[in-house]
Amino acid sequence: MKHFAIDYHFVRDLIAKNKLNVSHVLSSHKLADLLTKSLVVPRNKFLISNIGVIESSSILLTSSMPDIVSPSFSSFSDQTLTMDHSSGKENERKKLTSSEKEFDFSSLSLPFNPPQPQPQPILAPCASTLTSIDLNSKPKDDLDTVTVTSLSRPNRRRPSRGPGEGKSTTVPPPFPWATNHRATVYDRTHLLKNNIRTITGMVQCKSCYKKFEMGFDLEEKFTALCIFIQKNKATMHDRAPKVWVHPVLPMCQYCGQENCVKPFLGNTKKKAINWLFLLLGQMLGCCTLNQLKYFCKHTKNHRTGAKDRVLYSTYMGLFKQLVPEWSLS
Numbered sequence: 001m002k003h004f005a006i007d008y009h010f011v012r013d014l015i016a017k018n019k020l021n022v023s024h025v026l027s028s029h030k031l032a033d034l035l036t037k038s039l040v041v042p043r044n045k046f047l048i049s050n051i052g053v054i055e056s057s058s059i060l061l062t063s064s065m066p067d068i069v070s071p072s073f074s075s076f077s078d079q080t081l082t083m084d085h086s087s088g089k090e091n092e093r094k095k096l097t098s099s100e101k102e103f104d105f106s107s108l109s110l111p112f113n114p115p116q117p118q119p120q121p122i123l124a125p126c127a128s129t130l131t132s133i134d135l136n137s138k139p140k141d142d143l144d145t146v147t148v149t150s151l152s153r154p155n156r157r158r159p160s161r162g163p164g165e166g167k168s169t170t171v172p173p174p175f176p177w178a179t180n181h182r183a184t185v186y187d188r189t190h191l192l193k194n195n196i197r198t199i200t201g202m203v204q205c206k207s208c209y210k211k212f213e214m215g216f217d218l219e220e221k222f223t224a225l226c227i228f229i230q231k232n233k234a235t236m237h238d239r240a241p242k243v244w245v246h247p248v249l250p251m252c253q254y255c256g257q258e259n260c261v262k263p264f265l266g267n268t269k270k271k272a273i274n275w276l277f278l279l280l281g282q283m284l285g286c287c288t289l290n291q292l293k294y295f296c297k298h299t300k301n302h303r304t305g306a307k308d309r310v311l312y313s314t315y316m317g318l319f320k321q322l323v324p325e326w327s328l329s
Contacts, residue, residue, distance in 0.1 A: 174272040182298040185276045188322050191218060201277030202264040205252040211264055214250065221280035222322070228282075229319065240285070240311040247285045262286050270294040279318045284311060 014020035033039060034047040170180045177196055178185050191197075200215040232241060250261045263283050265273065270291055278284045284292070292310045296303035299321075301313045320326060 171271050175274060175276070177276050182271050183273075183275060183295040184299070185318065185321050187324055188218070188222065199274075199277050199280055201274040201281075203250070203261045204264045204266075205255060205257065206260045206262060207252060207257040208255040210252065210254045212253065214261070216277065216280040218280065225280065225282065225319070226323075226326075229315075236312060238309060238312055240308045240315065244282060244311055244315060245285045245308055247281075247283045249283070250281070265291070275318055276322070279315070279322070284314055284318075287314075 011020065015022060028043075029050070031047055031051055034044065034051070039047070169182075171182055173180050176194075177191055177199060186196075197218050198215045199218055199221075200213050202211060203214045204211045235241075249259045251258050252261050263274070263278055263281070263286050265287065273287070273291060273295075275295065278287065289307050289310060292307070292314050293303040295301075295314050295317065296310060299317045301317050303310055303313070
């Protein structure tokens with residue numbers, strides 16, 4: 001999806017909206033054949049007339065002018081072709097008999113009116129504006145100055161987009177450990193102070209398709225995640241490791257199958273994703289790229305690039321929410 005043919009889909013969307021009509025062009029009407037193929041004389045003249053090219057004789061000659069024969073060309077006539085039967089080779093012999101008429105082009109008096117130069121304004125670039133000065137404008141009676149028009153430079157930076165139309169910046173907290181802001185959780189100190197020590201979430205087995213609730217101990221999972229980040233952050237280079245991209249899933253408590261229980265995100269809206277549960281279980285890699293971009297969008301993190309980069313930003317952003325005072329040292 002990185003190298004996506006955007007131009008093809010742009011044309012396809014215009015056709016679907018009936019803003020662009022694509023019609024079939026016959027092979028006999030393709031104007032590019034004039035420059036890429038050797039054509040017979042009738043077809044060559046037909047294509048020349050379609051691109052708007054006019055012969056020079058129709059421009060220079062009028063009814064009052066005599067016939068003009070260009071001195072740079074000769075008329076070829078009396079061409080004969082003979083065969084040398086003794087050697088078995090063909091020799092072409094052309095007899096040139098030309099009657100060239102010299103014509104004095106100086107006798108022609110064609111009207112020629114050279115185009116008059118138009119006054120052009122001079123653009124003087126400045127630090128914050130572009131100034132247009134018309135040097136041909138007449139000064140006023142009371143002021144001997146020229147007219148100066150200031151054109152503001154457009155701002156190229158796109159403003160940060162907030163929630164879409166009809167959406168609020170705050171939402172009802174979907175979980176006790178989530179705040180009323182989108183994709184935001186309480187820090188660890190607040191959770192322990194309110195005696196929230198177990199983080200639960202819905203999962204589904206990929207083997208037996210059973211759905212059930214699973215819980216993670218906050219302190220145990222937080223300690224394991226903290227040790228993993230401090231040990232491997234120097235080698236991540238702002239990219240999620242393979243164990244985060246393809247996480248090791250828990251065992252199913254019904255069928256006993258290993259690595260088969262994944263978080264249930266089937267019909268869950270993005271604002272109701274259990275981010276803290278996915279962080280402690282190190283299962284954020286089960287989210288789609290759009291879901292990860294949703295988190296980065298509402299936490300003001302960079303959200304472009306491959307999935308491993310966006311996944312890394314999601315892990316670091318959630319861990320920073322859980323422990324605001326955390327640093328690598």
